[in-house]
Amino acid sequence: MKEYIDILSRSQLFMSMSRKETEAALERLSARVRKYRRGSRIVRRGDKISSLCVILSGNAVISRDDFWGNSSVISDLKPPMCFGLSYALATDRTADVDVTSETDVSVMYFDTDNLLDAAPNVMIRNLIVVIADKNVMLSSKIDHISQRRLRDKVLSYLSSQRDKTG
16 A cells, blocks of 8 residues: 555545555545446446545546446546545435546545544645635636526626636
């Protein structure tokens, strides 16, 4: 597992953690690595998610298929991005998305059953920041798409971008 410390240190989840703290967290959270070939399903809709995942190498996509079989990409995953967090910590852990590898991918899994007890405080703080950032981003998306007309949706988005950049 030590060969992945440099990659993990760039992840939001392990930010501000020393190498020693990261190694200890990997052990306490029963970290394990699994490799997937290009085109493999990492998560299938309907799977029960019980682990927080970090992409170590390669690229993957989170997508959702509609009733007619049309697939919409929700997010592109690249190292060292996390995924599965919301499902792994929720009471209903059933995934309603697919995660598919676009290239050969290595994924590190962390058990979340004892996450709050076993993880160091800095990691818990980082986890809260990741969840909060995602919540803010999703709230912003809701603001944009809840506008009635397409013109208002575009203006809402452009206004928010202007506000971010100054």
